[in-house]
Amino acid sequence: MSSPDADGRPLERVRVDEESRWFWEACRRHELILQRCAACETVRFHPRALCPSCLSAEVAWLRASGRGEIYTFTVTHQNQSPAWRARLPYVLAWIQLDEGPLVLSNVVGAAPEALRIGAAVEVVFDEAADGLAVPRFRLCEAK
């Protein structure tokens, strides 16, 4: 499968805002970080000012292990957006991180037939043309 991240301009038209800037800055350093509520310890994604569980604004950042498993996925065969048409087919997945939250991403570097719900994955960072790095996931080596 051709990697959809080879020539990436994937963040085009995407505006990083004040609530998410730390997350994308960490990605640039190839670190996956998550917010943990300092009051109730709920780990959350996506980044935001208030804890969705207890509404506290006290927040700590946590460096995630980058490991998780495939919660569910789809092999995308059609996308009308010109930027993505050239990259078909690609795998979209919800990844359940070991720290708890679910994140939407891609699973790269494996044939779609090799993917299973529950398969262990780890983060890889994909350099994008605009200086940002995008977290995607690959299957972990079988133990």
Added chain:
Amino acid sequence: MTKLVEDGLRGRSAIVGLAELAPMKKPDGRTPLELISTAAIAAIADSGLTRGDIDGLVVCPAMMQYSMLWPSIVAEHLGLTTSYMEFVDLGGASATAMIARAATAIATGRASSVLCVSGDTWDPRGMYLKPPPLLFPLREFTAPYGAAGANADYAMAARLHMHRFGTTQRQLAKIAADQRTSAQQNPDALFHGQPLSIDDVLASPLVCDPLHKFEIVMPCSGAEAVVLTSADRARDLEHPPAWVLGFGEALEPDPFQREDFLVTPTVAAARRAFAMAGVGPRDVTLAQIYDCYTSAVLIELEDAGFCRKGEGGPFVEAHDLTFAGDFPLNTGGGMLSFGQPGLGGGMTLVVEGARQIMGRAGARQVRCNDIAFVHGNGGTFTEECSLVFGRER
């Protein structure tokens, strides 16, 4: 909701007029406002009321022509002055939620006759020439991954359901095939004249695996409108009323904060609607269930209580879902075969539910039209609103 409130809302209003434009694949120079107005005027005429009788207006977003003050713009276009206006922005649940608000406004005396109208045009080229007018604020966490919008979300729901319960692609495809059979009796449906078998569905291209082309709704241009009025007025009008017996809503904006992605707020929405109506799933004689995707129908059927969680696959296999069948579902073809005019596309299910209750469905009239269950689903199972219509009050 307390029992007192439920009793105060049940059967206090009815749908007495309806109109639906034949959907068009291309807008052909028409604007959403033009389509909305055309449907609205036809629905008022159909009800036997006059424009001056309409004192409430409920609208939802038109993706291709959105503006601030949208209700006022629609009202101005129609020459309406009202005591009540409302803008409902609940995605695919908008249409059913519009009815719930209109019924509440009538029951509480804020309006006596309410027009609910939705419509939109669809021009895919326009979507990518400029940023879509309703830009999702969390785009930075979807766009970098090529998130294919709702297609991908409902495909991932289907895969999880298959993984967990052994649901098959064939079972999902049967929903689309049965609805297409009903659409052959609806001359306005986009896919009228084009029957479809389960094998045809499975042979159509995979869009987002495991969902095929014919399991995915087709956006189009069109508009629908209904007129609700109070119980005392409803009895003396042109058509037999479709009584609004119950409605219920449940909204959970983050599908991944709930305990189980596959157990949706439809559970609570349907329970509330049935409680108000004083009936249950077994009393339902026809269902109109939001069908943006086959997987959506399957999960909503389970959560509304027509079968147990995980048994949606065997349920759709065991029942004839066509208008002539033992579980008539989306009898106008549903959005899958009729078409989905924008965010208010769910209104075709409302119109068809009312049409069947009124006995006006012609060649596709169901045998028993006592109780209709109509359900709208927005986002990724995040906004849910159920309605119960009855032939008797």
